[in-house]
Amino acid sequence: MRVFIMQRLTAVALVLFLTLHMIVVHYPPGHLDFSRVIERLANPIWKGIDILFLLAVLIHALAGAYAVLMDVERVTPYKRALIGGSIILGVVAFVYGAMTILAFDPSALLAVN
Amino acid sequence: MANHEPTQKATIRVQRFNPDVDPKPYLATFEIDITGDTTILDALELIKGTLDGSLTFRRSCRHAICGSCAMNVNGRNMLVCNRRVNALLDRQGRVTIRPLPYLPIIKDLVVDRSSFWEQYLRVKPWLIPPATNGGPMTGEYHVLPEEVEALKMAETCIMCGACYSACQVVAMNKQYIGPHALLKAFLRVLDPRDAAPAERLANVGGEDGVFRCHTIFNCIDACPKGLDPTFAIETLRKLAQKRQAFEADRLERQKSL
Amino acid sequence: MYKTTGFISFLFRRVSGVALVLYLFMHIWVIGAANGGAEAFNARMAVLQAPLFRILEVALLTAVIYHGFDGIRLLIVHWFRVTEYRQSLFYAMFVLFVLVSIVGGVPLLLFALEGN
Numbered sequence: 001m002r003v004f005i006m007q008r009l010t011a012v013a014l015v016l017f018l019t020l021h022m023i024v025v026h027y028p029p030g031h032l033d034f035s036r037v038i039e040r041l042a043n044p045i046w047k048g049i050d051i052l053f054l055l056a057v058l059i060h061a062l063a064g065a066y067a068v069l070m071d072v073e074r075v076t077p078y079k080r081a082l083i084g085g086s087i088i089l090g091v092v093a094f095v096y097g098a099m100t101i102l103a104f105d106p107s108a109l110l111a112v113n
Numbered sequence: 114m115a116n117h118e119p120t121q122k123a124t125i126r127v128q129r130f131n132p133d134v135d136p137k138p139y140l141a142t143f144e145i146d147i148t149g150d151t152t153i154l155d156a157l158e159l160i161k162g163t164l165d166g167s168l169t170f171r172r173s174c175r176h177a178i179c180g181s182c183a184m185n186v187n188g189r190n191m192l193v194c195n196r197r198v199n200a201l202l203d204r205q206g207r208v209t210i211r212p213l214p215y216l217p218i219i220k221d222l223v224v225d226r227s228s229f230w231e232q233y234l235r236v237k238p239w240l241i242p243p244a245t246n247g248g249p250m251t252g253e254y255h256v257l258p259e260e261v262e263a264l265k266m267a268e269t270c271i272m273c274g275a276c277y278s279a280c281q282v283v284a285m286n287k288q289y290i291g292p293h294a295l296l297k298a299f300l301r302v303l304d305p306r307d308a309a310p311a312e313r314l315a316n317v318g319g320e321d322g323v324f325r326c327h328t329i330f331n332c333i334d335a336c337p338k339g340l341d342p343t344f345a346i347e348t349l350r351k352l353a354q355k356r357q358a359f360e361a362d363r364l365e366r367q368k369s370l
Numbered sequence: 371m372y373k374t375t376g377f378i379s380f381l382f383r384r385v386s387g388v389a390l391v392l393y394l395f396m397h398i399w400v401i402g403a404a405n406g407g408a409e410a411f412n413a414r415m416a417v418l419q420a421p422l423f424r425i426l427e428v429a430l431l432t433a434v435i436y437h438g439f440d441g442i443r444l445l446i447v448h449w450f451r452v453t454e455y456r457q458s459l460f461y462a463m464f465v466l467f468v469l470v471s472i473v474g475g476v477p478l479l480l481f482a483l484e485g486n
Contacts, residue, residue: 001353004324008448011441018434022474026427029481033415034408054398061391068384070320073286079320093398103404188373214372279372281380328447330376330456341453350448 003063010060017053034104041104054097062086120146123198124207125156127168130218138218140209141165153193153201153208154182157222170222177337180273184222185211190275190335213278229277232291236298236317241309243367254306254370266341267300276332276342288321292332292342295323299345302352305370310352311360318353375460383440386433393430424482428475432467435474439467 024040025032040046066086069075075082123145130138143160151159154172161168173179177195184193187201187209201208216224276292283289290298298317302310317323323346332342352359403414417423443463446452452459 001318001324004350005354008445012445015438015442018438022431022434027477029478031419033412034404037411038408057394061394064387065391068388071282071285071325073288076286076288076320093395096402097398100398100402100404281372281377327380328376328444329374329380331372331374333453333456334374334376341451343447344451344453347448 003066006059007063007067010056010063013056014053014060017049017056020049021053038104038106041101042106047101047104050101051098054094054101058090058094058097062090118148118150120148121199122206123147123151123156123202124205125160125198126207126209127157127160127222128209128211129168129221131167131220132218147198149197149199151198153184153186153196153198153210156198156208157193157210168222169220178271180271183213183273183275183278183337185214185278190214190279190331192273192275192337195337213274215278215284216274224278226274228283228287229274229291229293232277232289232294233272233297235290236294236301236313238294238297238301240301240304241307243306243308243370256305256370260303260305263303264300267296267345269338270296270300270340271338273337275335275337276340279331279335281329281331282325282327286321286325289325290317290322292326292346295326295349296340296342296345299349302349305363305366308363308367309360310363311356314349314353314356314359317349318356323349323353375457379440379443379460379463382436386437389433390437393433421482424478428478428482431474431478432471435471436467439463439470 025037030036041050063086066082069082070079125143125145126140127143128138129135129141143164145156145159145164147156152175154175157168157170157172161170170182170184172182172194174181175194177192180192182193183190185191186193186196187203190213193210198208203209210222212218212222212224216226216228219225270293272293274293276296277283280289280292283291295317298313301307302313307313326343326346328343328347330343333340336342400414400418401411404411440463443459446459447456
């Protein structure tokens with residue numbers, strides 16, 4: 001039940017987050033490189049938004065994958081392993097992703113000669 | 114036959130399978146004469162009576178109340194006793210009858226409904242009345258008209274299995290409780306005379322219950338009585354999240370029952 | 371297989387969902403190049419500017435829009451009793467999906483075809 005509720009809550013959050021993300025990153029279409037991304041991500045507010053977005057999308061993706069796998073009868077006995085594995089994968093991906101977002105620092109630009 | 118109605122020809126394709134003889138199921142074709150009133154069940158009886166006595170299928174009341182004759186016709190689950198052949202002929206003038214899908218086939222159009230009944234029993238489909246402290250009931254229950262109205266879309270289930278067999282979640286996972294049993298659970302949970310809604314909601318709110326439904330709506334499409342298991346499941350989903358509060362309200366309601 | 375609009379919606383939703391999960395983890399890894407500094411990031415991004423990836427980006431967009439819109443349809447089904455108009459709701463959602471995909475996808479396609 002809790003997985004389902006988290007799935008739906010993050011779904012609502014993602015409608016907003018993902019729309020925002022698609023628009024600010026991809027429109028107008030152009031060459032994507034560090035300097036273009038840093039225009040936005042230098043601002044700590046955008047870093048915060050992206051980290052929250054990352055959290056929501058990871059929860060939704062893993063809850064969704066869990067639902068898909070649990071539908072298969074042969075997988076149902078492995079429910080605990082599935083949840084444990086998802087949490088580990090989620091934490092690793094979140095830490096790595098958050099580090100990446102924080103790595104968009106203007107000083108990294110200056111380091112490039 | 115004293116019937117002077119004009120007849121037309123119809124091609125009836127029926128899936129056959131005799132486990133003692135056949136390696137796998139196959140489609141047999143029969144040509145029969147039908148009138149405007151011939152039902153699919155009439156057609157099957159005609160085939161069995163005059164063309165092939167070994168054709169095996171379940172049927173009983175022939176007026177859509179016993180639930181025995183649910184089958185898959187032209188790819189959709191339905192009762193065969195209340196559907197006319199000439200309304201279901203495809204562009205090649207054929208009707209294709211198969212057994213209910215996703216269930217083991219016993220013979221021809223007869224399937225093994227064990228999982229259907231096991232899941233049904235799992236939700237305790239009987240009413241659990243308020244405790245009378247060992248004594249007899251002292252009067253009738255007073256149930257309000259709006260409470261009866263809320264149950265209308267779940268009452269007339271004839272346990273035919275059309276919804277259960279049409280459900281894609283059931284197809285993938287026989288541990289899923291299923292639209293038929295969840296509809297029955299809804300009927301009991303919303304009944305003011307039932308004293309155990311929290312237990313029922315905990316039962317259907319588990320991993321195999323209401324949260325497994327993916328709102329595919331096949332159950333509604335298949336139901337010959339026009340019932341709404343999806344709405345029942347959505348309602349149970351909302352109630353399962355606050356089952357203690359719901360039971361508290363129920364106990365309060367039962368004081369004036 | 372039971373061919374109804376409900377089943378088709380479920381199938382597309384599930385396929386787009388699985389594709390997006392796989393894409394997500396790949397995306398986190400790809401953007402992770404930024405941990406090595408701007409140069410490392412730009413090097414990796416340069417690979418992705420190729421026309422093939424730009425066209426795949428449009429496919430990604432349609433997957434996201436379909437999955438999102440069908441999800442919104444599910445939220446509507448959860449809050450309202452849609453039984454009588456369940457098919458119309460699906461068709462309406464599908465039309466919106468096509469429209470928004472065109473509005474969003476055409477600029478991306480044009481950019482992909484005109485080169486850097």
